[in-house]
Amino acid sequence: MSFMLLLVALFIGHIIADFYWQPMSWVNNRNTRHFRAKKLYLHVLVHGLTTAAIVSWWEFSFGWQELSRIGIATAIVIVTHYLIDLAKSYSNKGVVPFIIDQLAHLVVILLLTVWLSDNSEFITSIWQWLITPTTLWVLCGYLLVLSPSAVFIRMMLERLTTGFSSTGSLPAAGQSIGMLERVLMLTFILLDQLAGVGFLLAAKSVFRFGDLRASKDKKLTEYVMLGTLLSVTVTLFIGLAVNYLKAL
Structure with a gap:
């Protein structure tokens, strides 16, 4: 219990100090001046004071009450x-550096x-959980619904819709939407919430209905239907297979 209390307290402290107590002017100052940015030192000082307050509370409530x-x-x-x-300030400021x-x-x-x-046993228990067949099969399922499924669906659509090209959309938007869609569907399947898959498809249909009606293009309608049905079929197959393999 005390371990989880400290972990969630430090996590909340990090979120508050990093996103609520750090104005964008500080971020811009860090990204332009790097190690010369005064706001960077102020930011890490805020994090340090937040950590000191949380750890002090935890030490005198659950720990050994050691100031050191x-x-x-x-x-x-x-x-x-x-x-x-500081390392992030030299990056390209994209999503990947942010996540890292x-x-x-x-x-x-x-x-x-x-x-x-x-609590040194925590690392051992996490490792033991990570290397279980159930966890690895779930990881395999999520890996499959991302890039491999996107490649397979693209190849199938190229064969079925030769000569068709969709214009007016963002580059790679369809692939990104498809990946997010399959991740959500796989999550619903693994949680045995198939109603969530239906809700997701209904929501997508509502958003797509206006575009398809406005275009009055039969090929576009067929293209969207083929892509959606292929995405659903692949994800259902992978999800059901993962659920079956987990039970072995």
């Missing part, structure tokens, strides 16, 4: 947060929580 551990934890967060944010940046912060928080709570 509070100081070490605060220093670790300040140094690691500075290095991670946040994952790096979360890893630091997790390891810090394990150390402060003396």
Whole structure:
């Protein structure tokens, strides 16, 4: 219980300090001036003070009440947060650097929580959970509904709709929408919530209805229907297969 309390408290503290107590002017200052940015040092100081407050509360409520551990934890967060944010300031500012940046912060928080709570068995239990056949089959399912399914559906549509080209849409938007759609459908299937799949298809139909009616293009209608049905068929097959293999 104390481990989870510390973990969620540090996680909440990170969210507040990183997204609510950091104005965009600080982010812009960091991205343009890098290690010379005064706002970067102010930002990591805010994180350090937030961490110190949380760890102090936890130490005197559940821990060993050691001031040295509070100081070490605060220093670790300040140094690691500075290095991670500094590295991010030199990136291309895309989605991938953002995700890597946040994952790096979360890893630091997790390891810090394990150390402060003396809960070394947590890492072992997580590893044991990760290498179970059930977890690996679920991971395999999600990997399959992303790029491999997109390649398969694209190949099938190219064969069935030779010479057809859709214009007026964002580049790669259809592929991205399809991936998100399949991830959601697979999640519903793995949770045995097939009604969610129906809701997702109904919502997509509502959004697509206006475009299809306005275009009055039979080929576009068939193209959308083929893509949707292929996506649903592939995801249902993968989801049902994963559910079957998990039960073995």
